[in-house]
Every structure is written in structure tokens, then in C-alpha cells.
Amino acid sequence: xxxxxxxxxxxxxxxxxxxxxxxxxxxxxxxxxxxxxxxxxxxxxxxxxxxxxxxxxxxxxxxxxxxxxxxxxxxxxxxxxxxxxxxxxxxxxxxxxxxxxxxxxxxxxxxxxxxxxxxxxxxxxxxxxxxxxxxxxxxxxxxxxxxxxxxxxxxxxxxxxxxxxxxxxxxxxxxxxxxxxxxxxxxxxxxxxxxxxxxxxxxxxxxxxxxxxxxxxxxxxxxxxxxxxxxxxxxxxxxxxxxxxxxxxxxxxxxxxxxxxxxxxxxxxxxxxxxxxxxxxxxxxxxxxxxxxxxxxxxxxxxxxxxxxxxxxxxx
Numbered sequence: 001x002x003x004x005x006x007x008x009x010x011x012x013x014x015x016x017x018x019x020x021x022x023x024x025x026x027x028x029x030x031x032x033x034x035x036x037x038x039x040x041x042x043x044x045x046x047x048x049x050x051x052x053x054x055x056x057x058x059x060x061x062x063x064x065x066x067x068x069x070x071x072x073x074x075x076x077x078x079x080x081x082x083x084x085x086x087x088x089x090x091x092x093x094x095x096x097x098x099x100x101x102x103x104x105x106x107x108x109x110x111x112x113x114x115x116x117x118x119x120x121x122x123x124x125x126x127x128x129x130x131x132x133x134x135x136x137x138x139x140x141x142x143x144x145x146x147x148x149x150x151x152x153x154x155x156x157x158x159x160x161x162x163x164x165x166x167x168x169x170x171x172x173x174x175x176x177x178x179x180x181x182x183x184x185x186x187x188x189x190x191x192x193x194x195x196x197x198x199x200x201x202x203x204x205x206x207x208x209x210x211x212x213x214x215x216x217x218x219x220x221x222x223x224x225x226x227x228x229x230x231x232x233x234x235x236x237x238x239x240x241x242x243x244x245x246x247x248x249x250x251x252x253x254x255x256x257x258x259x260x261x262x263x264x265x266x267x268x269x270x271x272x273x274x275x276x277x278x279x280x281x282x283x284x285x286x287x288x289x290x291x292x293x294x295x296x297x298x299x300x301x302x303x304x305x306x307x308x309x310x311x312x313x314x315x316x
Contacts, residue, residue: 003290008300010282014263018047019302022077029073032065036073040080047264048233053271057083081302087267088294093276095291096222096250102134102180102188104213104220106173107253108206108243109227111194113236114255116145118227118281119189120152121289122253125279127156128287131186136176137162138169138209139193149191155286169193169205170212177216190221203246210247225278227253228269231260237272244273251278253289258282266297 021043029036037058044054060083061076070079097103105122109115116139123133135153139145143165153160161176173190180188190213192206213220226249228236243249252269257280266277277292 004296004300006282006288007280007290007296010258011263011297011300013259013261014047015301017261018043018264021046022080026073026076032070032073032076036076037062040076044264048262048268049264050234050237050268050272053087053264053267056271057087057267060086077302081298084267084301085295085298088270088298090295092291092293093251093278095225095278098219098222100217102177102185103222104177104180104217105187105189105223105225106192106210106213106221106247107189107225107227108192108247108249109194110239111142113194113227113229113232114281115194115227116148116152116191118253118255118279118289119149119191120156121281121286122225122279123152123156123158123187123189124286125289126187126189127158132184133158133187133189134176134180134183134185135160136173136188136190138172138176139191140165140167140169140172141193141195145191145193170208173209174212174216177213177220181217199242203242206243206247222250224248224250225253226251226275227255228265230254230257230262230265233260233262233265234268236265237268240269240273240275244275249273249275251276253277253279253281254292255281258288263301266292 025039041054041058044057061079064079107115107119123135126133135149135158137146137149137160140163146162150160161179163172176188176190192209224247226240226243228240252275254277257263269277279289280292282288
């Protein structure tokens with residue numbers, strides 16, 4: 001299956017929950033009225049686009065309808081597609097790479113979002129692109145987390161730096177960075193804990209890891225990648241705000257996009273957090289973590305057909 005078709009298949013539930021509802025709302029309607037806008041806003045909210053983004057999208061649609069003098073409700077589908085593309089942009093935002101070795105990627109997120117699995121797939125992604133990779137097992141609060149990371153390390157063919165369960169996570173991060181330097185590794189990926197006794201304890205621990213990495217290497221970590229489970233929708237946004245405040249999240253990896261009807265959370269992440277979605281999980285395979293391309297995402301959701309002119313204007 002091609003990459004675009006794989007993405008399209010992964011968005012099937014969101015397409016049914018959202019785009020098909022939009023089609024049903026605008027099809028056969030002669031009049032663009034207040035009730036139509038309210039129904040569109042409700043459809044956006046059900047797809048977990050978020051209150052702020054849903055309101056913004058609908059308001060922009062109102063303005064464009066007046067500006068372009070659109071009279072047919074059916075044209076709102078393409079208009080909505082345009083507005084979503086405008087919010088998301090049409091560029092792929094790459095993972096940050098440092099000038100010196102290693103590039104340090106600190107991966108954060110609550111337990112259960114697929115963080116360790118994402119790290120394994122990310123290691124595979126870097127390897128497939130010609131980079132040497134080392135993993136740091138700094139989630140020392142669960143022996144299972146260390147074991148799971150080692151399993152992924154063997155599967156991908158990369159080494160893992162670890163301490164015993166209960167060790168100081170920042171010490172693991174320190175040793176991982178020293179090992180990566182000594183071995184001339186291109187990319188160091190550091191796993192972190194997703195749950196401690198309190199949220200404040202967790203965030204303080206993450207800040208400590210971040211400080212240690214930055215102290216030992218200028219600009220490290222170059223990437224603080226937050227893993228979000230797309231199936232949790234708006235709850236994920238609340239989690240993301242805490243991590244962003246604590247360690248300055250630079251990018252989001254959105255997992256389980258293929259298992260949810262809430263794919264609109266991609267829009268919510270960009271609109272609410274102003275943090276780019278950089279990687280998405282579109283399946284369970286080792287190669288199913290891929291860079292996020294906003295244009296492809298919108299085309300896969302609404303269909304790749306692109307009008308030659310803008311909605312409400314004649315094609316040229």
C-alpha cells in the first residue's frame with residue numbers, strides 16, 4: 001500500500017465521523033443560514049477539533065462566504081477544506097537535528113499513549129534514513145518500561161543504555177549522552193517517565209533531565225517530542241499544556257490515528273498549543289510512524305481532488 005493510501009485508510013473512522021457528516025449537512029441545502037453554521041460547528045467538535053479551533057474555522061467560513069458571495073451550501077465543503085489547510089499549513093515540519101553529534105531527542109508523554117513503541121519506531125525511522133541511533137532508558141520508575149525499550153532495541157538493532165529500576169533518571173540521561181558521544185552516535189533518543197506520584201513530581205523530574213542534557217551539551221535536547229494518543233482527543237490537549245510549560249515541547253508525535261474517529265485533534269494541537277505535529281502513527285507496523293504532512297492529511301481526509309479555482313470562484 002502506498003504512503004498516501006495508508007494515511008487515507010488510517011483516517012477512515014475520522015472521515016466517517018466528520019467529513020461524511022459535513023457532506024450530509026451541506027448536501028441538498030439551498031440556503032446558507034445560522035443553523036447550517038451551527039451544525040458544522042457541532043460536527044467539528046465531535047471530531048475533536050476543539051472549541052477554539054471549531055469557532056475559528058466557522059468564523060473564517062462566515063467571512064469567506066460574504067467575501068466571495070458564496071450562495072450554495074455545497075461549496076462550503078471545499079471552503080472548510082481550505083480553512084483547515086490554512087490552519088495546519090502545507091509544509092512538513094522536520095524533527096530538529098543538531099549541528100554536532102549526537103542529536104538528542106527527549107521523548108515525553110503520559111503512560112499508555114504508546115510512548116515506548118513510538119521510540120522504537122522512531123529509532124527505526126532514523127536508521128532507515130542512514131543515522132546511527134542509541135536509546136536511553138530514563139523511565140526508571142517501571143522495570144517494564146526498561147524491558148520494553150530493550151525489546152524494541154533488539155528489534156530495531158540499536159543499543160540501550162540503562163540503569164537498575166529506581167535509579168536517578170537524570171543520571172541515565174547523562175550516561176546515555178556520554179555513551180552516544182564516545183560512540184559517535186548520530187541520534188540519542190531518551191525515554192522518560194509518564195507517571196509519578198503527583199504531576200508536579202513528574203514535571204520536576206523531566207525538568208531535571210532537560211537541565212542535565214542541556215548542561216552537558218549545548219542546545220540539547222534539540223527535540224522535545226511529546227507523544228499524544230489521538231484516541232483521547234481533548235484530554236490529550238490538557239496533558240500537552242502541562243508538558244509544554246515544563247520542558248518546552250518542540251514537536252508532537254500523534255499515535256493511534258488509525259484507531260480513532262477523533263483525527264480532528266491534529267487541528268486542535270496546532271491551534272491550541274501552537275506546536276507542530278511532526279510524526280504520526282498510522283498503523284501497528286514498525287514502519288507506520290511517518291512524518292506528518294498537513295497537505296496530505298487534509299487531502300486524505302476530504303479527498304485529494306483539488307479545485308482549479310477557489311470555492312465560490314470560477315476555475316481557471
